[in-house]
Amino acid sequence: xxxxxxxxxxIAKRYPAPGGGQTAVFENLWLGINRGEFVCMIGHSGCxxxxxxxxxxxxxxxxxxxxxxxxxxxxxxxxxxxxIFQSHALLPWRSVLGNVAYAVGARHKDWSKARIKEHAEKxxxxxxxxxxxxxKPSELSGGMKQRVGIARALSLEPKMLLMDEPxxxxxxxxxxxxxxxxxxxxxxxxxxxxxxxxDVDEAIYLADKIVLMTNGPEAQIAEIVENPLPKDRxxxxxxxxxxxxxxxxxxxxxxxSRSRTFKDEMKGKPWDPMNVPLVRxxxxxxxxxxxxxxxx
Amino acid sequence: xxxxxANAMTLSFRxxxxxxxxxxxxxxxxHLATSGTGTVQQMDPEYAKLMGLTATQxxxxxxxxxxxxxxxxxxxxxxxxxxxxxxxxxxIQLAYSIGRVVLGYLLAVIVAIPLGFLIxxxxxxxxxxxxxxxxxxxxxxxxxxxxxxxxxxxxNYSAIFVIFICxxxxxxxxxxxxxxxxxxxxxxxARTLEVGAFKRAFTVILPAAAPTILTGMRxxxxxxxxVIVAAEMLVGGTGIGYFVWNExxxxxxxxxxxxxxxxxxxxxxxxxxxARAAKLVTYPE
Numbered sequence: 001x002x003x004x005x006x007x008x009x010x011i012a013k014r015y016p017a018p019g020g021g022q023t024a025v026f027e028n029l030w031l032g033i034n035r036g037e038f039v040c041m042i043g044h045s046g047c048x049x050x051x052x053x054x055x056x057x058x059x060x061x062x063x064x065x066x067x068x069x070x071x072x073x074x075x076x077x078x079x080x081x082x083x084i085f086q087s088h089a090l091l092p093w094r095s096v097l098g099n100v101a102y103a104v105g106a107r108h109k110d111w112s113k114a115r116i117k118e119h120a121e122k123x124x125x126x127x128x129x130x131x132x133x134x135x136k137p138s139e140l141s142g143g144m145k146q147r148v149g150i151a152r153a154l155s156l157e158p159k160m161l162l163m164d165e166p167x168x169x170x171x172x173x174x175x176x177x178x179x180x181x182x183x184x185x186x187x188x189x190x191x192x193x194x195x196x197x198x199d200v201d202e203a204i205y206l207a208d209k210i211v212l213m214t215n216g217p218e219a220q221i222a223e224i225v226e227n228p229l230p231k232d233r234x235x236x237x238x239x240x241x242x243x244x245x246x247x248x249x250x251x252x253x254x255x256x257s258r259s260r261t262f263k264d265e266m267k268g269k270p271w272d273p274m275n276v277p278l279v280r281x282x283x284x285x286x287x288x289x290x291x292x293x294x295x296x
Numbered sequence: 297x298x299x300x301x302a303n304a305m306t307l308s309f310r311x312x313x314x315x316x317x318x319x320x321x322x323x324x325x326x327h328l329a330t331s332g333t334g335t336v337q338q339m340d341p342e343y344a345k346l347m348g349l350t351a352t353q354x355x356x357x358x359x360x361x362x363x364x365x366x367x368x369x370x371x372x373x374x375x376x377x378x379x380x381x382x383x384x385x386x387x388i389q390l391a392y393s394i395g396r397v398v399l400g401y402l403l404a405v406i407v408a409i410p411l412g413f414l415i416x417x418x419x420x421x422x423x424x425x426x427x428x429x430x431x432x433x434x435x436x437x438x439x440x441x442x443x444x445x446x447x448x449x450x451x452n453y454s455a456i457f458v459i460f461i462c463x464x465x466x467x468x469x470x471x472x473x474x475x476x477x478x479x480x481x482x483x484x485x486a487r488t489l490e491v492g493a494f495k496r497a498f499t500v501i502l503p504a505a506a507p508t509i510l511t512g513m514r515x516x517x518x519x520x521x522x523v524i525v526a527a528e529m530l531v532g533g534t535g536i537g538y539f540v541w542n543e544x545x546x547x548x549x550x551x552x553x554x555x556x557x558x559x560x561x562x563x564x565x566x567x568x569x570x571a572r573a574a575k576l577v578t579y580p581e
Contacts, residue, residue, distance in 0.1 A: 077489075079489060
């Protein structure tokens with residue numbers, strides 16, 4: 001389980017600055033992702049989260065550095081790294097089945113039409129869209145569209161699933177259901193996932209590790225937070241866990257202030273971007289802490 | 297739903313009634329305006345025979361709707377007669393015109409759509425070809441006619457060339473625009489699925505840009521049909537444009553009006569065909 005599937009090595013992304021010279025979104029970024037791990041990246045807008053994901057997907061190239069997947073440096077998009085887009089990105093002239101089958105057909109060029117259809121239907125079924133196979137995306141709700149996007153990515157049976165804020169455009173109720181389903185599917189299949197979010201609760205519920213990015217430009221990975229909650233956590237139970245508030249407060253502290261002040265925090269201290277600190281926030285008292293309550 | 301539908305029904309019904317009223321009003325006033333008797337001059341009966349009804353009975357030179365209707369019926373019942381080069385049925389003339397338009401138009405499709413793809417996909421080609429398009433586009437297609445006649449040396453092919461050159465621009469520009477504005481995320485989907493460039497063009501870019509391309513094609517067919525009449529007046533021989541000019545030389549205003557009517561109807565049919573095709577490729581987002 002600890003075998004490294006993905007290794008991001010010293011990547012940088014720079015853009016030409018308006019006044020000449022270059023602005024670096026991030027420099028010298030290192031990150032490893034193990035097989036079967038669910039990794040979330042959290043940070044404010046502009047820290048380059050999406051750029052990191054696009055580089056992983058092969059849609060964008062780093063200005064420097066490499067990404068190694070399964071011991072091979074990537075040089076573009078590949079079917080073994082499936083992307084679930086924030087805006088679902090379904091082809092509107094194709095039906096649900098057509099969209100998923102398009103991906104299946106791209107992966108298995110030698111398959112017969114019947115086999116492609118059967119495989120696509122299996123994954124449409126998996127995300128709970130049986131009966132909607134022949135609907136066009138415009139006839140589906142936002143949540144259903146994203147389910148199709150998920151089915152399309154899963155149908156590739158990729159080594160790695162990349163998700164760019166996949167649930168951010170959905171209403172809270174749909175978001176919750178989809179999180180449950182994605183978590184279930186990924187746990188069952190041992191799927192390796194890299195997901196971008198800025199929803200702290202989503203990260204706590206889904207992730208094994210949470211990567212914290214400081215604010216851009218020149219963003220860096222501040223630390224990697226190991227989720228102290230048990231793997232078999234349940235949505236409606238996690239807030240009762242002893243360490244829940246420890247990790248939640250840690251993440252919120254980071255987003256509220258430390259993401260901005262992190263560079264000052266580290267000033268003068270040794271910093272090794274290859275080995276950023278791995279933090280495991282646990283509650284200081286062994287028993288479950290009383291949630292803080294404010295009285296008016 | 298049913299209430300809305302009922303309202304829509306009554307609306308289209310009422311619109312039809314108003315349309316018919318306008319038509320009746322128009323035909324009625326046309327009839328009255330042309331049936332009036334003007335001043336009749338006293339003249340030698342021999343001379344009067346030469347002058348015709350206009351002079352002897354004060355009849356209007358403009359035919360009335362009944363006269364036009366009667367000739368139209370003759371044309372409809374016998375559209376394909378051929379009594380030599382100067383007297384062919386309306387159907388034959390229309391077939392020549394439609395044939396030229398279809399040929400020139402298809403040539404334009406063959407050139408404009410691939411070239412539009414190239415311009416839409418390549419920033420370099422887009423910028424490089426832009427000055428040419430900007431200069432060539434506003435040229436009246438008939439201005440090409442002498443050059444076409446001189447180089448092609450065939451009036452029929454020259455007319456087809458003129459149709460080609462006038463219908464190529466809207467298609468080219470719309471194809472380029474449609475291709476250039478395909479949503480990036482759809483292209484990214486194709487890229488992450490490792491779909492090759494050729495397959496991507498046909499399975500993502502073409503369906504995504506198809507509504508815009510069809511809009512260009514619809515504009516083009518309209519222009520082509522406008523231009524063919526003028527082109528055929530110039531090159532002569534056959535076609536509905538030639539027919540109009542020939543009947544003008546015959547001073548048969550009745551036939552000229554008939555031709556105008558038929559030109560309008562054929563133009564509408566061509567436009568509707570393209571509108572149907574556009575509907576087929578349009579996708580709701």
